[in-house]
Amino acid sequence: MTQPEKIIEKFLEDLQTKYEFQPKNFHFKPDFYTKEKNLIINIHGCFWHNHGCVHSRIPEKNTNYWLSVFEKNKARDYENTKKLKALGYKIINIWECVLNDEKAKARTFKNLELLINGAV
Numbered sequence: 001m002t003q004p005e006k007i008i009e010k011f012l013e014d015l016q017t018k019y020e021f022q023p024k025n026f027h028f029k030p031d032f033y034t035k036e037k038n039l040i041i042n043i044h045g046c047f048w049h050n051h052g053c054v055h056s057r058i059p060e061k062n063t064n065y066w067l068s069v070f071e072k073n074k075a076r077d078y079e080n081t082k083k084l085k086a087l088g089y090k091i092i093n094i095w096e097c098v099l100n101d102e103k104a105k106a107r108t109f110k111n112l113e114l115l116i117n118g119a120v
């Protein structure tokens with residue numbers, strides 16, 4: 001498990017939510033799934049998913065190659081999210097940099113907690 005995954009895992013455990021880590025019964029491998037809420041949580045690495053934040057600088061070498069990689073990744077993220085939403089899942093994609101920023105993290109977790117524990 002990566003560091004960002006551990007942060008989410010701890011959060012879910014603190015909420016005492018049942019979850020599956022990288023469940024295999026989807027057309028791609030989400031990071032976390034809580035069956036009870038039909039909620040999928042993905043962590044998006046800022047570099048690979050080209051967030052646009054300071055952690056997602058485009059390499060100066062082989063720029064065109066990297067741009068095409070990012071385009072493909074983003075298109076895939078979009079398709080995955082769209083497909084799962086169509087199937088009735090709730091999806092939360094969390095950027096990795098958010099987990100390294102205490103304020104942003106607190107805000108994101110607050111929303112996530114509402115989704116998991118609230119009547120939503």
Ligand SMILES: [Zn+2]
Nearest residue numbers: 046051053097
């Ligand atoms: Zn970022």
